[in-house]
Amino acid sequence: MPAYGFAHLRSRRNHPDIIEYLERIQRTLDPFAGHFVIHGPPTEVVEGSWPGSMVLIEFPGMAEAKAWYDSAAYQEILHLRTDHIEGDLLLIEGVGPNYDPRERAAKLRAQA
Incomplete structure (x- = not known):
């Protein structure tokens, strides 16, 4: 089952560290078969409000995420992002193709 790294980045500051982070992150993902599905703007908010931008990275499973x-490679560059962008990062398991x-509704109904 796929797993995702989902980031909600609320405040962004352009900084040379961010450029370096972007230049280096894919190399940290490759050994774990991670790839970007969504990477920032543009967005079209159709309900509510969404301050900031979104990043979604897909992995084969939660173990890889x-x-x-x-990993040492990602931990080495993590501060390049967190020093300049306020946000949250979640690792979450996806749902299968079926x-x-x-x-889920039936389970919730049975519990009610």
């Missing part, structure tokens, strides 16, 4: 985040939200 965690291993990437904990996911049916009606099954």
Whole structure:
């Protein structure tokens, strides 16, 4: 089952460290088969408000996502982003290709 690194980046400051981070991040993802699915603007907010931008990185599974985040290569560049961009990063497991939200609804209905 795929897993994702989801980042909500609320405040951004252009800084040479951010450019270096962008130049180096893909090399940290490659050993874990990670790739960008979404990387920042533009966005079209159709409900509510969304301050900032979004990044979504896909991995084959949660083990690879965690291993990437904990890797020495990523930890070495992490400060280049966190020193200049306020945000949150989540690692979250995706749903499989046969996911049916009606099954979740049935479980919730049974618990109610």
